[in-house]
Amino acid sequence: MAIDARPPPMQLxxxxxxxxxxxxxxxxxxxQVLFVAALFWIGYEIFDNARDNLANQRIASxxxxxxxxxxxxxxxxLIPYQESDSYTRVFLVGLVNTLLVSVVGIFFxxxxxxxxxxxxxxxxxxxxxxxxxxxxxVRNLPLLFQILFWYLAVLxxxxxxxxxxxxxxxxxxxxxxxxxxRLVGEAxxxxxxxxxxxxxAVAIGLPLFARxxxxxxxxxxxxxxxxxGLLIGLPLIAFLIFxxxxxxxxxxxxxxxFAGGARLAPEFAALTLALSTYTAAFIAEVVRAxxxxxxxxxxxxxxxxxxxxxxxxxLIVIPQALRVILPPLTNQxxxxxxxxxxxxxxxxxxxxxxxxxxTLSQTGQAIxxxxxxxxxxxxxxxxxxxxxSLYAWRINRSMGA
Amino acid sequence: MKRVSLxxxxxxAAVFSVSPAGAQTLKTVKDRGMLSCGVSQGLPGFSAPDDxxxxxxxxxxxxxxxxxxxxxxxxxxxxVPLSAKDRxxxxxxxxxxxxxxxxxxxxxxxxxxxxxxxxISYFDGQGFMAKKALKxxxxxxxxxxxxxxxxxxxxxQNVADYFKGNNMxxxxxxxxxxxxxxxxxxxxxxxxxxxxxxxxxAQRLKLATPADHIVLPEVISKEPLGPLVRHGDDQWFDIVxxxxxxxxxxxxxxxxxxxxxxxxxxxxxxxxRVFGTDGNLGEQLGLTKDWVSRIVKATGNxxxxxxxxxxxxxxLEIARGLNKLWNKGGIMYAPPIR
Ligand SMILES: N[C@@H](CCC(=O)N[C@@H](CS)C(=O)NCC(=O)O)C(=O)O
Numbered sequence: 051m052a053i054d055a056r057p058p059p060m061q062l063x064x065x066x067x068x069x070x071x072x073x074x075x076x077x078x079x080x081x082q083v084l085f086v087a088a089l090f091w092i093g094y095e096i097f098d099n100a101r102d103n104l105a106n107q108r109i110a111s112x113x114x115x116x117x118x119x120x121x122x123x124x125x126x127x128l129i130p131y132q133e134s135d136s137y138t139r140v141f142l143v144g145l146v147n148t149l150l151v152s153v154v155g156i157f158f159x160x161x162x163x164x165x166x167x168x169x170x171x172x173x174x175x176x177x178x179x180x181x182x183x184x185x186x187x188v189r190n191l192p193l194l195f196q197i198l199f200w201y202l203a204v205l206x207x208x209x210x211x212x213x214x215x216x217x218x219x220x221x222x223x224x225x226x227x228x229x230x231x232r233l234v235g236e237a238x239x240x241x242x243x244x245x246x247x248x249x250x251a252v253a254i255g256l257p258l259f260a261r262x263x264x265x266x267x268x269x270x271x272x273x274x275x276x277x278x279g280l281l282i283g284l285p286l287i288a289f290l291i292f293x294x295x296x297x298x299x300x301x302x303x304x305x306x307x308f309a310g311g312a313r314l315a316p317e318f319a320a321l322t323l324a325l326s327t328y329t330a331a332f333i334a335e336v337v338r339a340x341x342x343x344x345x346x347x348x349x350x351x352x353x354x355x356x357x358x359x360x361x362x363x364x365l366i367v368i369p370q371a372l373r374v375i376l377p378p379l380t381n382q383x384x385x386x387x388x389x390x391x392x393x394x395x396x397x398x399x400x401x402x403x404x405x406x407x408x409t410l411s412q413t414g415q416a417i418x419x420x421x422x423x424x425x426x427x428x429x430x431x432x433x434x435x436x437x438x439s440l441y442a443w444r445i446n447r448s449m450g451a
Numbered sequence: 452m453k454r455v456s457l458x459x460x461x462x463x464a465a466v467f468s469v470s471p472a473g474a475q476t477l478k479t480v481k482d483r484g485m486l487s488c489g490v491s492q493g494l495p496g497f498s499a500p501d502d503x504x505x506x507x508x509x510x511x512x513x514x515x516x517x518x519x520x521x522x523x524x525x526x527x528x529x530x531v532p533l534s535a536k537d538r539x540x541x542x543x544x545x546x547x548x549x550x551x552x553x554x555x556x557x558x559x560x561x562x563x564x565x566x567x568x569x570x571i572s573y574f575d576g577q578g579f580m581a582k583k584a585l586k587x588x589x590x591x592x593x594x595x596x597x598x599x600x601x602x603x604x605x606x607x608q609n610v611a612d613y614f615k616g617n618n619m620x621x622x623x624x625x626x627x628x629x630x631x632x633x634x635x636x637x638x639x640x641x642x643x644x645x646x647x648x649x650x651x652x653a654q655r656l657k658l659a660t661p662a663d664h665i666v667l668p669e670v671i672s673k674e675p676l677g678p679l680v681r682h683g684d685d686q687w688f689d690i691v692x693x694x695x696x697x698x699x700x701x702x703x704x705x706x707x708x709x710x711x712x713x714x715x716x717x718x719x720x721x722x723x724r725v726f727g728t729d730g731n732l733g734e735q736l737g738l739t740k741d742w743v744s745r746i747v748k749a750t751g752n753x754x755x756x757x758x759x760x761x762x763x764x765x766x767l768e769i770a771r772g773l774n775k776l777w778n779k780g781g782i783m784y785a786p787p788i789r
Pocket of ligand 1: 491492493494533534535552553554555601603604605606628629646647650654674676
């Protein structure tokens with residue numbers, strides 16, 4: 051502890067002066083305060099004038115409408131919803147649906163994107179051509195066209211429910227989507243879930259342990275047989291002890307549609323398919339560029355260590371490439387999320403459709419609704435970027451860069 | 452995106468204008484030399500462009516009649532195609548001067564949207580269209596059905612009310628554009644397509660084999676369709692309102708596109724008022740004395756426009772029904788020109 055530190059108030063004031071006023075000191079600070087005040091004043095005038103004008107034209111304004119009854123139906127909701135719920139509920143339903151396609155879309159886009167990139171870089175002529183062809187075709191067709199293609203040409207061409215393709219009379223494929231038996235909880239459910247939870251926890255912990263051991267003793271350890279064994283074995287034991295965890299509710303055709311069972315709707319399927327295959331083409335290029343940015347010597351070094359091509363890629367090249375890949379990859383994730391608003395074209399009830407669409411036209415409160423919607427997309431984007439930055443930071447740290 | 456730009460225009464109009472926007476619509480329209488009229492994105496019989504880009508239809512005739520009344524030239528209209536959910540924002544933001552797009556008059560639209568409905572040009576109601584092969588004969592047999600509908604319509608809410616009221620389950624798939632909703636219906640994604648009955652007939656024409664589809668008998672709502680304008684300009688409101696009334700009154704008085712010049716010379720006091728040979732009713736509206744002649748010459752009277760666009764003279768072949776004049780067994784009625 052330094053005894054002769056300068057008195058803190060002085061330092062604080064000086065610091066403040068420097069931070070707030072820049073080089074011109076207090077004068078600068080005053081200028082800045084005035085500037086901010088002016089901004090606020092302009093902002094207030096704009097807001098006030100807009101409100102007056104809307105009131106003059108007798109267009110409703112304000113956010114009171116959010117608690118009014120929506121009165122329209124939404125199919126495909128993850129959270130419970132009915133017509134008598136409020137617009138706030140509609141907003142949440144739309145938001146959850148947007149997040150759902152985005153997350154699932156991002157997952158598949160990443161998997162397909164990496165696979166295509168590796169295919170393109172493959173020494174095998176045919177495989178690399180297929181990868182290249184995929185990128186060129188998918189990237190150059192408009193996304194809306196692809197969504198409509200999947201929806202109308204592919205899924206729309208499936209037979210009607212009454213003629214649906216069925217497997218074992220419990221899985222049905224029709225133009226209403228895929229209907230599968232649903233799991234309904236039974237007496238053994240709790241024990242089963244606990245066993246599953248333990249298995250998952252161990253399955254996550256085991257690779258970390260293996261890594262430690264590898265660094266400590268230099269002995270690699272095969273993890274996956276253990277993981278698979280645990281994930282299957284523990285729940286199986288629980289089943290034997292506690293009895294049946296679920297029963298199956300098999301869907302049956304009743305009238306127009308299937309009753310019972312769980313359903314994957316064609317709107318969701320078409321949108322996710324189109325978004326993930328489309329974005330995957332861009333991700334493939336990002337990943338390929340990233341991998342190519344890693345010096346060729348690294349590949350050769352891996353080979354000379356006796357690692358297979360796959361191992362070299364996984365253990366040596368991709369971790370280094372990730373540093374280059376992550377920023378543009380984040381961009382692609384953001385694009386996918388924003389593009390999910392094309393859902394309106396095929397009737398998937400995302401935020402843009404149920405809120406910036408139906409809610410807006412029913413309430414007529416365009417300015418409020420669009421402001422909220424833009425705010426939410428901005429927030430989603432910021433959170434995605436933040437998560438990706440965090441990941442990039444961890445990678446950089448672990449690589450000592 | 453169209454939607455976002457419309458909202459931006461609305462926000463800008465709200466923020467920067469000092470007087471209520473468009474308080475002088477007639478002057479704005481005259482200065483521009485064009486009437487800007489919001490219509491559908493293509494609904495045969497009501498508002499649809501032909502292959503040369505000429506718009507025709509009952510709703511289009513209302514726009515043409517206004518242009519005729521103002522400019523004596525029915526071609527001075529710029530048609531702005533709008534989806535159901537974008538139409539009100541386009542009117543609020545001033546992008547269009549009048550919306551004539553099979554729009555239902557409801558209380559909440561009349562009040563909170565800042566618009567005024569200028570009368571009723573077509574009395575309609577909502578119905579369902581289904582494939583004949585499905586063998587349903589009544590909407591009450593639709594329990595569990597999937598239903599295609601267009602977003603931002605009264606239809607979306609009515610269908611919810613109807614199924615709830617009758618204790619039936621349903622799945623609604625709402626599309627931004629009518630074309631996609633109809634395509635999804637045609638591909639079998641939905642069992643039925645719902646909208647105003649007149650629009651069911653219109654959309655049916657777009658299907659590959661219209662004869663394979665029937666319109667179910669139930670009419671589940673009242674859909675009075677008509678043109679609308681922004682709040683805050685009473686003169687313009689009057690002009691649009693009385694242009695429509697003039698078309699209806701012309702039919703009642705037996706004035707047609709063919710005999711209008713003849714009738715204009717009539718000595719009957721009522722016709723003299725209508726044609727402006729006596730008094731200055733047209734000028735009171737801010738138009739000219741011969742405003743009714745201009746309108747009827749351009750589009751014909753209401754009955755002529757109806758038959759030509761949606762009635763027996765058209766592919767839709769819709770019966771006049773409720774839309775017959777009040778003295779001919781219908782409820783179409785206009786206040787007198789006097
Ligand atoms: N009258 C109803 C429905 C109007 C409406 O938009 N109907 C659709 C039914 S198909 C339509 O005309 N679409 C044509 C288009 O969007 O171009 C309302 O005002 O909400």
